[in-house]
Amino acid sequence: MQLVEMREAIRQAIDEEMQRDPTVFVMGEEVAEYNGAYKVTKGMLEKWGEERIIDTPIAELGFAGLAVGAAMTGLRPIVEFMSFNFSFVAIDQIVSNAIKMHYMSGGRFSVPIVFRGPNGAAAQVSSQHSHCVEALYGNLPGLIILAPSNPYDAKGLLKSAIRNNNPVLFLECELSYNDKMQIPTEEYLVPIGKARVAREGKHVTLVSHSRMVQLCNLAAEELAKRGITVELIDLRSVKPLDIATIAASVKKTHRCVLVEEGHLFAGICAEVGFQIIEHCFDDLDAPLARVCQRETPMPYSKTLEKQTMPTKERIIAAIEHVLA
Amino acid sequence: MKKHTPVKYNFYPSDPAEVILKLGKETLLQQLKKMLLIRNFEIRAEAAYLQGKIGGFFHSYMGQEAVQTASVCAMGVEQWWSTTYRCHALALLLGATPNELLAELFGKEAGNAKGRGGSMHFFTERLLGGFGIVGGQIPIGTGAAFTINYLKSVAALKGHKNCDVSICFMGDGAVAQGAFHESLNLASLWDLPCMYVIENNTWGMGTHVDRAICVAPIAEMKAPSFGMQSYTFDGMDFFNCYAGFKHAFEEMKRSSRPVLIEVVVERFRGHSISDPALYRSKDELTSCMARDPLIIMFKNLERAGMLTEEQYHAMDKEQKDVVMAAVKFADESPWPDPVTLEEDVFAP
Numbered sequence: 001m002q003l004v005e006m007r008e009a010i011r012q013a014i015d016e017e018m019q020r021d022p023t024v025f026v027m028g029e030e031v032a033e034y035n036g037a038y039k040v041t042k043g044m045l046e047k048w049g050e051e052r053i054i055d056t057p058i059a060e061l062g063f064a065g066l067a068v069g070a071a072m073t074g075l076r077p078i079v080e081f082m083s084f085n086f087s088f089v090a091i092d093q094i095v096s097n098a099i100k101m102h103y104m105s106g107g108r109f110s111v112p113i114v115f116r117g118p119n120g121a122a123a124q125v126s127s128q129h130s131h132c133v134e135a136l137y138g139n140l141p142g143l144i145i146l147a148p149s150n151p152y153d154a155k156g157l158l159k160s161a162i163r164n165n166n167p168v169l170f171l172e173c174e175l176s177y178n179d180k181m182q183i184p185t186e187e188y189l190v191p192i193g194k195a196r197v198a199r200e201g202k203h204v205t206l207v208s209h210s211r212m213v214q215l216c217n218l219a220a221e222e223l224a225k226r227g228i229t230v231e232l233i234d235l236r237s238v239k240p241l242d243i244a245t246i247a248a249s250v251k252k253t254h255r256c257v258l259v260e261e262g263h264l265f266a267g268i269c270a271e272v273g274f275q276i277i278e279h280c281f282d283d284l285d286a287p288l289a290r291v292c293q294r295e296t297p298m299p300y301s302k303t304l305e306k307q308t309m310p311t312k313e314r315i316i317a318a319i320e321h322v323l324a
Numbered sequence: 325m326k327k328h329t330p331v332k333y334n335f336y337p338s339d340p341a342e343v344i345l346k347l348g349k350e351t352l353l354q355q356l357k358k359m360l361l362i363r364n365f366e367i368r369a370e371a372a373y374l375q376g377k378i379g380g381f382f383h384s385y386m387g388q389e390a391v392q393t394a395s396v397c398a399m400g401v402e403q404w405w406s407t408t409y410r411c412h413a414l415a416l417l418l419g420a421t422p423n424e425l426l427a428e429l430f431g432k433e434a435g436n437a438k439g440r441g442g443s444m445h446f447f448t449e450r451l452l453g454g455f456g457i458v459g460g461q462i463p464i465g466t467g468a469a470f471t472i473n474y475l476k477s478v479a480a481l482k483g484h485k486n487c488d489v490s491i492c493f494m495g496d497g498a499v500a501q502g503a504f505h506e507s508l509n510l511a512s513l514w515d516l517p518c519m520y521v522i523e524n525n526t527w528g529m530g531t532h533v534d535r536a537i538c539v540a541p542i543a544e545m546k547a548p549s550f551g552m553q554s555y556t557f558d559g560m561d562f563f564n565c566y567a568g569f570k571h572a573f574e575e576m577k578r579s580s581r582p583v584l585i586e587v588v589v590e591r592f593r594g595h596s597i598s599d600p601a602l603y604r605s606k607d608e609l610t611s612c613m614a615r616d617p618l619i620i621m622f623k624n625l626e627r628a629g630m631l632t633e634e635q636y637h638a639m640d641k642e643q644k645d646v647v648m649a650a651v652k653f654a655d656e657s658p659w660p661d662p663v664t665l666e667e668d669v670f671a672p
Contacts, residue, residue: 022480051477057513062463062506069467069490072452073404075474092503096457097464102671105447106437110671141669165671 002185007040007177009151010116013158014041014078016187018048021076024162025052027067028080028117037082038118038177064090064115068098068167071113076162081117084133084171098167099142114161116170119147120211120261121298123175124305130298132262134209134238137169138271144192145238147171149213151181153236156190164192171238173211195242197249201229204319205249207272208259209235212310216259219315228323238268246272247279254285255322259310264292289318328532331540333556333588338567340624347397347566349630353639355397355562356621356631359389360643362413363618365422366593368647369412369429373597377655378429381456382443385413387592390617391523391557392417394565395491399573401450404468406461407493409444411454414493418448422650432657438668439660458494458528459501462520465492466507469518469582489517489576497528499537499546511582512550518582519572523559529595530603543586552584559589560615563624590615 004012018024030037032045032055045053056063060081067077081087087094098111121130134145144166148154154172161168198213199220208216213234220230231249235241250256256276258269269290276288294308344352366386372378385392388410396417407414415425420436428435429443436446444456452468455461468490475486498504499522511518522543528536539545547554553575557568565587572583590612594601601609625631631639 022478023474025474051474057509059506059510061503062466062510065460065463065503066467066470066507066510069406069452069464070470070474071467072464073468073471075471092457092460093463096460097455101453103668104437104441104445105453106435106440107668107671108437108447108449109452112671144670 001182003180003182004151005177006151006154006172006179007038009155009181009183010040010158010172011042011044013155013162015044015047017159017162018052023074024076024078025054026078026080027054027056027063029056029058029082031055031080036080038174040177041080060086060089061093065093065097067113068093068111071098071111072101072109076112078114078116078162081115083129084117084119085129085131087115087133094137094167095140099140102166103142110165111167112165114158114168114170116158117172118174119171120173121175121305121309124300124302125298126300127297132260132293133169134171135262135267138239138268142166143239144168145171146192146236147210147238148236149210149234151179152183153190153196153234155183156188157192157236160189160192171210176211190236193237193240193242195245196234196236197231197245198234199230199232201231202253203228203230204255204257204323205231205233205246205253206257206259206315206319207233207235207246209238209268210261212259212261215310215312216315219312219319222312222316223319228319230319241272241275243275243279246276250276250280251283254283256284256288257315257318257322258288258290259315260290260292261310262293264290264295267292286322289322291315291318328534333541334544335558336555336564336568336571338564340563343563343566344624344628351397352625352630355393356618356625357639357643358417359393359562359618359621360640361422361646362389362393362416364640364643364647365412365416365425368644368651369426370597372426372429372651378443379431380442380444381409382597383410383595384591384593384597385410387612387617388523388525388559388589389413390562390565390621391521391559391587391589392493394562395521395569398566398569399489399491403450403487404452404465404472404490405450406452406465406468406490407454408458408461408495408498409454409456410495411444411446415446415448415451415454418451420446420448420451422647423653426647426650426654427657430654430657431659432654433660434657438664459498459503462492462494462498462501462503462507465490465520466511466516466518469511469516470514472517473515473580489519489573491519491521493521493523495528496522496524496526496533496542497531497536498522499542508550508552508582508584512552515580516582517576517580519576520582520584522584522586523589524586525589525591527591527595527603530599530601532603541586543584547584550584552582554584554586557585557587559587560617560620562617562621
């Protein structure tokens with residue numbers, strides 16, 4: 001085993017896949033000479049050279065689209081967005097070209113590409129740098145969306161993503177890059193489309209993904225002291241969604257709370273919650289509840305930022321509500 | 325209707341006699357035959373559209389045949405190619421059959437993209453698409469040029485099957501898109517062998533290029549700001565297009581630099597089939613159709629003693645028959661099986 005930070009787990013995944021397949025390369029703003037805005041690609045330029053670790057100008061539409069074209073013609077690009085908010089500049093290339101190409105071309109062209117980078121809020125970066133993109137992109141068939149909550153899953157899932165022949169959004173968190181965890185030294189993969197039962201319990205199911213899983217865990221620990229056991233499901237793959245694992249848990253606990261960092265309206269909780277109703281309506285002993293970011297753009301002030309985001313307290317209150 | 329200022333172009337200098345001598349009778353007749361195939365394809369497909377056999381958007385390449393025919397003749401099929409939604413001709417030129425393309429237009433199972441793409445999204449092994457968003461193919465074509473360089477520069481991939489250049493067609497309207505600027509900047513910055521070809525047919529749907537693009541000629545004015553070489557061709561003249569494409573292609577093979585080409589051309593139809601083109605006067609249309617690329621090519625070949633008027637009509641008839649048979653094939657082909665609806669959303 002080895003103790004690694006999240007950023008190192010991600011770096012190892014990229015490094016191992018670059019070793020395995022010479023068509024894999026990294027492209028993005030500040031990924032090479034600057035060693036990555038969040039140091040995920042630290043040292044990689046020196047190891048792999050400028051042919052495979054490629055600094056781009058600030059032109060997300062241009063380089064994301066270029067990478068889609070490279071993927072269509074035989075390469076396997078890993079595109080780093082310094083923040084997933086910047087993916088909006090490139091959205092036509094992601095939506096109209098990367099996501100639709102395989103189907104639209106009758107299966108002639110595939111687009112094996114990973115778009116990765118930090119998603120969601122950091123610390124007081126205000127409205128234009130804090131968006132959670134998974135619900136926006138989740139509406140589109142043809143895209144895989146991964147959102148790991150810990151270094152083990154991040155490494156294994158990213159390796160699977162790089163080997164996959166479809167476009168993948170790989171969502172990281174700026175606030176999680178320092179998270180440390182013991183992970184295997186030997187190679188491993190985490191399969192796409194498989195949720196993880198992060199914590200077993202019998203009173204209520206709690207469903208979340210990405211950094212919010214940690215918040216859910218804190219809430220569960222606190223409730224455990226009061227004799228309430230929470231079954232925590234970490235989605236890992238937002239899409240494809242592992243509804244089987246979620247449904248199995250809800251059928252056991254009969255109650256469910258959903259948590260996401262993104263906004264409430266048409267969010268991931270809305271989708272997962274509806275699928276729970278479709279699969280488990282007769283098993284539910286209480287209406288579903290959700291804890292999401294409130295319907296405001298992200299405010300700058302520390303106090304307001306905390307108010308709009310899900311908190312441990314709000315999660316506990318929601319659980320108490322469905323258990324009442 | 326507003327009177328438009330004529331643009332002073334510096335056309336690539338070429339001599340039809342030289343091209344005729346260089347290509348020879350057999351190749352030239354083949355090229356004319358391809359242009360006739362494209363023309364007949366567009367005429368018959370348009371008729372099928374009007375009969376309700378084809379749906380959606382439909383953009384005719386009629387009038388622009390010489391451009392892409394000359395480009396494929398000059399550079400060969402085995403490059404990377406990308407183009408706009410006006411993509412019927414390029415697919416035919418790169419080897420897609422009239423049968424599969426008409427079946428696609430009819431939305432049939434045997435279609436080029438299994439009935440999923442339609443008129444705007446044709447593909448071949450070397451054609452990355454017909455792209456439906458104006459300018460959306462420009463980063464894609466640039467990416468194909470990136471792949472060409474990557475395969476040459478990464479040691480572990482040396483000897484991998486590769487080609488020389490990526491050719492990316494766009495209309496004059498696409499020049500106003502950010503994708504144009506970002507792609508050309510990247511291509512020049514990284515020495516990517518991408519040939520950007522603006523087919524300037526004067527109209528971005530119903531908006532005259534004068535009202536959309538701030539400079540003219542486009543390529544001659546824009547290319548220097550990207551540190552690129554530019555060329556302007558007469559798109560109604562196969563010989564000028566061929567000579568120009570050949571020259572630019574050989575130049576790119578030496579320099580591995582991108583180039584920007586503007587081809588001045590006329591589309592004989594509206595932007596799409598549903599556009600009656602009321603913005604263009606009858607006189608304007610008649611004068612542009614007087615320079616029909618097929619007639620210009622035929623007259624040159626006739627003068628060179630390679631083809632009589634009778635033979636030309638026979639060739640036209642032969643291509644018409646090919647297309648009519650393809651229309652029949654498409655009409656009689658089965659619809660896609662609904663059970664296949666959800667197949668191929670993801671690649672295996």
